[in-house]
Amino acid sequence: MSITAKRPEESRSPSGHEARWEQHNLERQTRILEAAVAMLEERPAGADIPVQEIAKRAGLAKSVVYRQFDGRDDLDCRIRAHLVDEFSRTLDAELDISTGSVEEILVRTIRAVADWMTDHPRLNEFARTGPTVRGADIDAVSSLKMRMSVRARELIASIATLIDVDDSAFDSVPFAVVTMVEGTLTQWATDPEPTRDRSQIVADLARLAWFVLDGAARSAGVTVDPTAELSAVIARLSGASGDVAV
Known part of the structure; x- marks a missing residue:
């Protein structure tokens, strides 16, 4: 699950700052997913695409990818969902x-x-x-x-x-x-x-x-x-x- 997901105990509406931060994370996630899709189109079928390369294509650090997605399995699931x-x-x-x-x-x-x-x-x-x-x-x-x-x-x-x-x-x-x-x-x-x-x-x-x-x-x-x-x-x-x- 993405770390941006709302925790069950959070019942109040997000503040303006929290809403902007959530939007910022969603935009980052979209950049990562779109970068991964573009690379899948370019590589041979079944080729492994390292997270580092996806991050570079998205213009982000590898650590940002792992802050947005809970590991490679989660990233792959989210790519398919996208x-x-x-x-x-x-x-x-x-x-x-x-x-x-x-x-x-x-x-x-x-x-x-x-x-x-x-x-x-x-x-x-x-x-x-x-x-x-x-x-x-x-x-x-x-x-x-x-x-x-x-x-x-x-x-x-x-x-x-x-x-x-x-x-x-x-x-x-x-x-x-x-x-x-x-x-x-x-x-x-x-x-x-x-x-x-x-x-x-x-x-x-x-x-x-x-x-x-x-x-x-x-x-x-x-x-x-x-x-x-x-x-x-x-x-x-x-x-x-x-x-x-x-």
């Missing part, structure tokens, strides 16, 4: 259902995953080497899959509420789709001679994901045109007028 947080923000933006059709949302979200795997292979590999929190029993990629499954389930539940349908048919859909996409793209990205290019594998997965979603929707009594603007579809099904934001 990767997951940053990529989650990217995926959240692509999952914005206020713009685009279901087809477009699926394609752009899956494409973002394919882009990250192929454009940042060393980061992808490092994320698989351990957890985001010490002691956790799943790696960072699995944590990301769980996070995105929960996010997708929340979006589906919100839409179901708006159009007043039972969303229980979708209970297993998000994790099933996320697992399918991640597993297929991992196999594709590591294939030395893939039979399909990036746009083709993205289109294939988007189509398969739609089949799963469409099947669940039909079992709930809902039929959706995957090429229609989703906000307009929601408005029509809910009997609302104007744009619908979820």
Whole structure:
């Protein structure tokens, strides 16, 4: 755990000086994490990157790194957590259902995953080497899959509420789709001679994901045109007028 974490017995609000010091530490931590990520991108896969070199890249003394992180294991966990947080923000933006059709949302979200795997292979590999929190029993990629499954389930539940349908048919859909996409793209990205290019594998997965979603929707009594603007579809099904934001 970072030494900047608040002790359980501290119940009062931080003073202005304490708040500034906390912000200063957070900025230092971010510099260290970003330096580590940049070096992971540059080095061969699996190469050891000494803390001294990370500190130098961040423009800090090695002792500062060890004041901000509780040892190398903690630093590595925080690097993976940083990767997951940053990529989650990217995926959240692509999952914005206020713009685009279901087809477009699926394609752009899956494409973002394919882009990250192929454009940042060393980061992808490092994320698989351990957890985001010490002691956790799943790696960072699995944590990301769980996070995105929960996010997708929340979006589906919100839409179901708006159009007043039972969303229980979708209970297993998000994790099933996320697992399918991640597993297929991992196999594709590591294939030395893939039979399909990036746009083709993205289109294939988007189509398969739609089949799963469409099947669940039909079992709930809902039929959706995957090429229609989703906000307009929601408005029509809910009997609302104007744009619908979820």
